[in-house]
Amino acid sequence: MDILFERYLEAIRTLDLARVGSPSEIPESFLLAREGRYSSYYIPFESVNSAARVVVVGISPGFVQWKNAMRETQRQMTAGATVEASLRAARLTGAFSGAIRPNFVALLDAIGVQRWLRIASCATLFDVDAPLVQVSAILRHPVFVDGKNYSGTPAMPRQAFLREEMLRYFAHEAAMLPDAVYIPMGASVSEGLDWLARQGVLREDRILHGLPHPSGANAERVAYFLGKKEKEALSGKTNGEMIDLAREKLLEQMRVLMASG
Template sequence: MRHPMPDVLFNRYRETIRSLDLAAVATPHQIPPAFLLGREGRYSAHYIPFESVHEHARVVVVGITPGFAQWKNAMREAQRQLAAGSDDDAVLHAARLAGAFSGAIRPNFVALLDAIGVQHWLGIASCATLFDADAGLVQVSGILRHPIFVDDKNYSGSPPMTRHAFLREQVLRYFAHEARQLPNALYIPMGASVSLGLDWLAEEGVIRRERILHGLPHPSGANAERVAYFLGKKERSALSAKTNGAQIDAARAALLAQMGQLFTR
């Protein structure tokens, strides 16, 4: 089962999305003003139809924020669903899943989760089914749910969101609301800036610290060597100078220990 937030912003934006000329939006600067949620100095937040929440999700994959390309993909899918006469819940669900972990990133991500035993904790054969038969067990999120642009470019984590009042407010207003609906889930940060943000939310009492799985290499293709070493597919002696094998070993050991403790609770 999934449900949107009680104060679904989609109600306000439904017709604006329906009439949006996506072909005329080639840069963040060209996003129509109607979608602006807030602006402070160089920073702006823009609505994306991502309210859908899997209320029985046991794994929450947390990226930093949707980028401009994902904004367009989500809007395109929402328009397609609206044109087909789908109900609001179906529109929001489809829009949120549009492009989520597609391409090479998905098998890497699945292999990393399986390597630390997340599939056993979930009671499934492999985390591969999280993108198919067991999709209800996973929530793919951004700690900044709505796209953040800095000088009309995708926000990439610098400066840290925890040091910026506008960004902290965005996290608390949207992601924290979602996290409170999923208190027993595992939270998997995609990147160092997201890790810092989740730790801050743990300090704020929103998420339990022991439920945050720090230390997985980012599953992107650009991170292939770290992923291969974490998975035992590359020898330490074969690593390039840019990859810290000892650090990855320590992260893997800590994650395995953390998963072991979760099994006893």
């Protein structure tokens, strides 16, 4: 049983989620650390898939994800699930659900991740090939700034509290998955992973920088990356040249990984 999970087991069991309507209402029993404007709270996300070859790295669970994970953990506990099953279910709650999933799969397939994994398509990473993927966050536990979800500002490497959160939790996961590739979801996560690589936590050549974020709000960049929209048709907010460079770099990175086995 995970040590942190053991520590918070009773607090989760007795938690009345209906009484928690904002980050400021999370019970102090879940507080992990606080420093000035920053605070972090426990979430049951310790589950690490040690066989994973792809690690999808988000920024930090937000308040809604905290509530959903706690609700799922309570449900698992009530059903008599094992600790391992409870932690696994909590971590996968809502992972890449809705429209974001097909975009993400198409982006991974476009650069050849499925060939490196020797599967037909990355779509099966959310089904029969789930053991090959770890859905993670560079800040494993929810971090709030002035009581609001941390959204990437200030940059993680520039703030001591955030550096410590990365090193205390995410570095532990990375040490267990040295041969995986790491896919940052957003520029702030990319910056954080680069900083961790400089600390020797993970290998720089295993970080796949440059994929557009697969959210619906980023539809134009995704479409151009996938070759579904011509450069001449792009709006002024989308830099086609930068996307071209990122795509070529990713394709070369995957070619090198394929060659090295």
